Amino acid sequence: MTSVSPDLRKEQLKPVRRKGFFPTLGKQWQLVLMSVPIFLYVLFFNYYPMYFWVTAFQDYKPKLGVLGSKWVGWKNFEWLFSRADFINSIRNTLAMSVINLVFGTVSAVLLAVLLNEVKNRKFKRTVQTVTYLPHFLSMVIVVGMAQNIFASNGAVNELLMGLGLVREPVFFLGEGKYFWWLVGVINVWKEVGWGTIIYISAMTAIDPCLYEAAAIDGAGRFQRILHVTLPGIKSTFVILLIMNIGHLMEAGFEIQYLLGSSVVMDWSQTIDIFVLKYGISKQQYGVATAAGMFKSVVAIILLVAANLTAKKLDEDTLI
Numbered sequence: 153m154t155s156v157s158p159d160l161r162k163e164q165l166k167p168v169r170r171k172g173f174f175p176t177l178g179k180q181w182q183l184v185l186m187s188v189p190i191f192l193y194v195l196f197f198n199y200y201p202m203y204f205w206v207t208a209f210q211d212y213k214p215k216l217g218v219l220g221s222k223w224v225g226w227k228n229f230e231w232l233f234s235r236a237d238f239i240n241s242i243r244n245t246l247a248m249s250v251i252n253l254v255f256g257t258v259s260a261v262l263l264a265v266l267l268n269e270v271k272n273r274k275f276k277r278t279v280q281t282v283t284y285l286p287h288f289l290s291m292v293i294v295v296g297m298a299q300n301i302f303a304s305n306g307a308v309n310e311l312l313m314g315l316g317l318v319r320e321p322v323f324f325l326g327e328g329k330y331f332w333w334l335v336g337v338i339n340v341w342k343e344v345g346w347g348t349i350i351y352i353s354a355m356t357a358i359d360p361c362l363y364e365a366a367a368i369d370g371a372g373r374f375q376r377i378l379h380v381t382l383p384g385i386k387s388t389f390v391i392l393l394i395m396n397i398g399h400l401m402e403a404g405f406e407i408q409y410l411l412g413s414s415v416v417m418d419w420s421q422t423i424d425i426f427v428l429k430y431g432i433s434k435q436q437y438g439v440a441t442a443a444g445m446f447k448s449v450v451a452i453i454l455l456v457a458a459n460l461t462a463k464k465l466d467e468d469t470l471i
Contacts, residue, residue, distance in 0.1 A: 209226070211224050
């Protein structure tokens with residue numbers, strides 16, 4: 153048996169010194185140089201505009217600028233929450249966001265599970281291609297298609313009357329009670345295939361031996377889905393859920409703006425449309441900034457709360 157000299161032992165027991173920040177930065181200067189354009193983009197387009205949040209506390213006038221405009225404190229926020237249309241916009245934003253979140257997540261997981269069970273690769277790829285192609289369509293085209301399909305003489309009304317479910321055409325586009333659900337249906341149709349890709353990729357990482365072991369134990373197809381597939385994508389599901397909860401204050405802008413009208417304004421106006429209306433049309437910049445600031449702060453609170461809840465439940469977290 154060979155013996156190790158004391159000097160060699162001392163050399164081996166010496167703690168490894170970590171290199172400093174700047175020496176490491178100097179060795180990786182190529183990567184740093186490549187990241188400079190992205191850093192500048194984020195700095196100027198994401199962080200620099202936050203400086204103008206100060207206008208939420210001012211009676212902002214473009215001619216006077218930020219430094220010359222009158223300071224009004226919380227007056228803009230008080231005015232906002234005294235407006236019924238702003239309260240309605242919060243309600244509409246949250247309602248449509250929750251509908252999109254629930255139906256979008258459930259449909260994406262369900263479609264991914266069904267495609268994962270398909271053994272015919274050509275059929276599987278064909279379905280995947282057909283379902284995620286709408287993601288690349290412009291929202292203008294999607295809304296135009298929806299207006300034709302859900303019109304009084306559209307395909308949906310013709311089908312409902314043909315089946316005897318209704319006697320007269322349903323005015324989907326002109327009644328507020330249908331608007332939220334109509335937006336949810338359109339969003340699911342447009343994005344379900346795109347959301348499915350993430351869950352299918354997570355399912356490919358599941359060890360096939362787990363399915364074989366479950367089959368040997370007598371588990372049927374539904375039981376394998378319930379006890380192998382769904383637990384295997386749980387971490388992906390939780391991460392995406394946390395991210396989506398952080399976007400609950402962003403129900404969308406294009407679809408509500410294009411599909412909405414004065415008839416359904418009480419149901420279609422979101423916070424983003426409210427900001428556009430008062431910031432651009434009425435030139436009340438302080439009020440519009442206050443509304444956007446409120447939306448951003450609530451979104452951050454929701455994201456942090458969802459992340460902390462997942463952490464307490466011992467689930468994977470985003471932060």
